[in-house]
Amino acid sequence: MSGFFKSSIGRKVAMSLSAFFLMFFLIIHLAVNITSLFSANLFNEMSHFMGTNPLVQFALQPVLIFGVVFHFVMGFVLELKNKKANGVKYARNNGAANSTWMSRNMIYSGLVVLAFIVLHFIDFWIPELNTKYVVGDMSGMHDGNFRYYHELVEKFHNPIRVAAYVIAFILLGLHLAHGFKSAFQSMGASTIRKERLQTISNIYSVVIPLGFIIIAVYHYFNH
Numbered sequence: 001m002s003g004f005f006k007s008s009i010g011r012k013v014a015m016s017l018s019a020f021f022l023m024f025f026l027i028i029h030l031a032v033n034i035t036s037l038f039s040a041n042l043f044n045e046m047s048h049f050m051g052t053n054p055l056v057q058f059a060l061q062p063v064l065i066f067g068v069v070f071h072f073v074m075g076f077v078l079e080l081k082n083k084k085a086n087g088v089k090y091a092r093n094n095g096a097a098n099s100t101w102m103s104r105n106m107i108y109s110g111l112v113v114l115a116f117i118v119l120h121f122i123d124f125w126i127p128e129l130n131t132k133y134v135v136g137d138m139s140g141m142h143d144g145n146f147r148y149y150h151e152l153v154e155k156f157h158n159p160i161r162v163a164a165y166v167i168a169f170i171l172l173g174l175h176l177a178h179g180f181k182s183a184f185q186s187m188g189a190s191t192i193r194k195e196r197l198q199t200i201s202n203i204y205s206v207v208i209p210l211g212f213i214i215i216a217v218y219h220y221f222n223h
Contacts, residue, residue, distance in 0.1 A: 044146035116168035156219040173209035
């Protein structure tokens with residue numbers, strides 16, 4: 001296994017697999033959060049299920065945290081290895097990719113996304129852990145009602161926080177625009193036509209970040 005991670009191909013495959021996992025998580029995360037736009041009750045019920053289900057909490061959540069840490073650590077390792085070897089940054093797969101700004105700056109957009117994830121954890125994940133496992137309140141209730149929707153809306157009262165979310169998701173979209181296609185190419189998806197893969201990549205990298213931006217902006221103007 002150590003030999004696998006020592007090889008350039010092995011590291012890129014590992015990076016791609018972690019990217020696939022995180023991109024799938026983004027779809028699930030958006031699907032849950034988008035319900036807050038049209039049904040507070042549905043959002044509360046889904047959030048409570050995700051927040052109290054043992055499989056999600058003690059199996060999927062640790063895997064998710066590991067996936068996030070692994071992806072960013074592997075990204076930094078690939079960047080340093082390639083710069084040390086020949087000064088060529090990670091994820092340069094062909095001439096077209098080499099000419100894009102995003103392909104040359106994946107590490108920087110990744111750092112911004114990482115900073116956003118830390119902010120997101122401080123906003124939502126750490127307070128949730130404190131409520132459930134320090135305070136010992138697993139009910140999800142506050143003043144007789146589920147608290148999840150109210151907590152979500154409260155976070156988007158501050159225009160500075162909303163602006164930070166919007167900027168972070170724009171950069172996430174740019175990161176995904178190159179990373180999505182690069183992940184498939186690293187896994188040997190050469191049989192898929194380049195145009196089709198590029199189209200799917202473009203759709204994903206726009207729809208996912210735009211969905212999260214809409215949620216933040218909507219709750220800011222409708223709180």
